[in-house]
Amino acid sequence: MVVPTPKTLFVVPLVLATTLLGAGQDLTLPETWAAGDKEAALIAWGHTIAMQGNGLPGNTACAECHRINGGGMPSVGIPRIAGQTETYIYREIRGVQKGTRYSPYMDGIVQNLSRKDIRSVALYYSTVRTPKLHDPAEFDPSLRELGRRIARRGLWDRNIPACILCHGQNGRGIPPNFPYIAGQSKSYLMGQLLSFAIVKRKDDPEGLMRGIASKLTNREIKAVAQYFASLEPPVYGKIPEKNRPDRLRLIPDKETPNR
Amino acid sequence: MTPRRLVLLLLPLIAGFLFDPLPTGASGNKNFQFFAPPAEGTLPNGPLGRLIRQGELIFIHTGQYAPRYVGNDLTCESCHLDRGIKPYSAPLWGAYGTYPRYRSKNHQVNTLEERIQGCFRFSLNGTPPPVDGKTMKALIAYAFWISRGAPVGLYLKGQGIVRMSKPTSPPSPDRGKAIFEGRCSLCHGLDGQGTQSDNGQVAFPPVWGPRSFNKGAGFYNVRELAGFLKMNMPLSKGKSLSDQQAWDVAAYIHSQPRPEDPRKAGKGT
Numbered sequence: 041m042v043v044p045t046p047k048t049l050f051v052v053p054l055v056l057a058t059t060l061l062g063a064g065q066d067l068t069l070p071e072t073w074a075a076g077d078k079e080a081a082l083i084a085w086g087h088t089i090a091m092q093g094n095g096l097p098g099n100t101a102c103a104e105c106h107r108i109n110g111g112g113m114p115s116v117g118i119p120r121i122a123g124q125t126e127t128y129i130y131r132e133i134r135g136v137q138k139g140t141r142y143s144p145y146m147d148g149i150v151q152n153l154s155r156k157d158i159r160s161v162a163l164y165y166s167t168v169r170t171p172k173l174h175d176p177a178e179f180d181p182s183l184r185e186l187g188r189r190i191a192r193r194g195l196w197d198r199n200i201p202a203c204i205l206c207h208g209q210n211g212r213g214i215p216p217n218f219p220y221i222a223g224q225s226k227s228y229l230m231g232q233l234l235s236f237a238i239v240k241r242k243d244d245p246e247g248l249m250r251g252i253a254s255k256l257t258n259r260e261i262k263a264v265a266q267y268f269a270s271l272e273p274p275v276y277g278k279i280p281e282k283n284r285p286d287r288l289r290l291i292p293d294k295e296t297p298n299r
Numbered sequence: 300m301t302p303r304r305l306v307l308l309l310l311p312l313i314a315g316f317l318f319d320p321l322p323t324g325a326s327g328n329k330n331f332q333f334f335a336p337p338a339e340g341t342l343p344n345g346p347l348g349r350l351i352r353q354g355e356l357i358f359i360h361t362g363q364y365a366p367r368y369v370g371n372d373l374t375c376e377s378c379h380l381d382r383g384i385k386p387y388s389a390p391l392w393g394a395y396g397t398y399p400r401y402r403s404k405n406h407q408v409n410t411l412e413e414r415i416q417g418c419f420r421f422s423l424n425g426t427p428p429p430v431d432g433k434t435m436k437a438l439i440a441y442a443f444w445i446s447r448g449a450p451v452g453l454y455l456k457g458q459g460i461v462r463m464s465k466p467t468s469p470p471s472p473d474r475g476k477a478i479f480e481g482r483c484s485l486c487h488g489l490d491g492q493g494t495q496s497d498n499g500q501v502a503f504p505p506v507w508g509p510r511s512f513n514k515g516a517g518f519y520n521v522r523e524l525a526g527f528l529k530m531n532m533p534l535s536k537g538k539s540l541s542d543q544q545a546w547d548v549a550a551y552i553h554s555q556p557r558p559e560d561p562r563k564a565g566k567g568t
Contacts, residue, residue: 189339193381193382196380196381196385197335199535199536199537200535201381201534205534206486206534208496208497208502209498209500212496212497212498213497214494214495214496214502214503217485217486217494245485246482246485246536247536248533248534248535248536251536252535274497280494280495280496280497280499282492282493282494282495283488283494283495287484287488287490287492288484288485288488288494
């Protein structure tokens with residue numbers, strides 16, 4: 041007998057729905073899209089993957105964890121992806137595929153995604169908007185000042201620059217190379233900082249985050265994670281005109297969609 | 300009382316004297332390697348405190364708080380990292396007590412105000428703020444505050460920019476280009492023109508071109524620029540470039556177009 045916890049109440053109907061919807065449907069991308077509809081077609085295909093997977097073994101719906109509108113699940117540290125740029129989401133999924141981005145949950149799921157699938161789903165989630173979800177993590181008021189200080193001033197005596205130098209004013213990101221971190225959950229941010237610190241996650245350009253995270257104490261990680269978790273995420277992270285990906289070195293370099 | 304007992308009695312006093320933090324570390328950090336400015340939150344109240352704070356804002360957001368005097372996308376903090384505190388990025392505490400100083404750049408003894416005017420004219424490719432104006436007063440007040448407790452007339456460790464010894468092979472813009480595109484373009488762009496945040500503000504500054512420092516600036520000197528890169532770039536990973544790489548990247552940046560030296564461009568002296 042399954043006790044209907046809030047999680048199963050949510051997941052079970054979703055799995056049922058996706059199974060029913062997916063049955064008998066042709067899940068491949070039609071070849072006959074007109075050139076002008078290419079982006080719309082990619083978004084539509086990305087939406088399909090997000091809702092039910094691409095139909096290949098192992099590939100489940102992104103929405104099962106990242107939610108339909110990409111708000112993530114703050115309680116278990118699954119990140120918001122809504123409004124991250126297409127370039128960034130693409131890069132991270134590729135990173136998981138290649139093993140440079142540590143994610144024991146995702147690495148099984150994304151192996152059967154083609155480059156086109158990844159591009160589609162990245163494009164889809166970059167256009168999705170969703171408000172910040174409730175973060176049930178405990179916030180320690182005694183760490184508030186420390187978190188704010190690390191975020192806005194840095195700890196330069198240990199060569200730790202202010203987070204906002206690269207992650208933008210109020211953590212809004214400097215797209216596409218530096219993602220927004222404002223409004224991510226405390227557990228996600230702490231998880232990533234720890235993952236960088238022990239060099240499980242190694243997809244950061246120049247090893248910048250590995251270097252910085254390994255210099256932070258656990259207390260500082262907690263403080264800075266809760267600071268950014270307390271901020272509002274940007275609504276839609278467009279790539280500013282000046283930061284066109286063809287002007288910047290991107291990671292992974294050549295295969296990143298040039299748009 | 301025997302002399303021995305006397306010593307024992309006085310021991311705490313002697314120890315206290317011996318281990319008292321030296322006044323050079325004004326924040327009281329006993330492990331200090333470099334001069335430490337006053338701790339945050341100790342800013343005085345009243346008009347002086349407000350002027351210092353104003354100076355700090357000008358220092359960080361120069362284009363926003365001193366728009367009349369800035370001609371490009373740089374701020375004071377572009378070169379003087381951590382609000383003018385980081386060692387080896389020409390910290391204010393290393394400059395404040397070393398002026399007035401004779402400078403071969405203009406064959407004159409310069410005051411700190413005149414030195415700051417040079418920053419605006421060359422590094423910010425703009426107009427020097429008047430010595431008795433509000434902008435200059437605020438910046439001097441901020442420099443004064445950051446330097447509280449620093450000795451006057453002495454050179455401190457971490458002052459200025461590291462002076463690079465001669466490279467093993469002549470600096471090569473070609474090698475520098477490869478390094479720049481591989482490691483620096485992430486933030487500064489393959490074309491060196493910097494990046495923007497999503498609200499259109501400058502995120503990472505352009506390092507050449509019309510919105511960068513002009514040919515009269517200190518960083519137009521390859522050795523100076525190499526010294527800065529060596530100790531500070533990329534942010535958080537200073538010293539990760541070899542000396543030769545720092546020279547090569549500096550040579551590459553130097554080889555790119557930028558505004559002329561205003562002294563040679565007919566703007567007068």
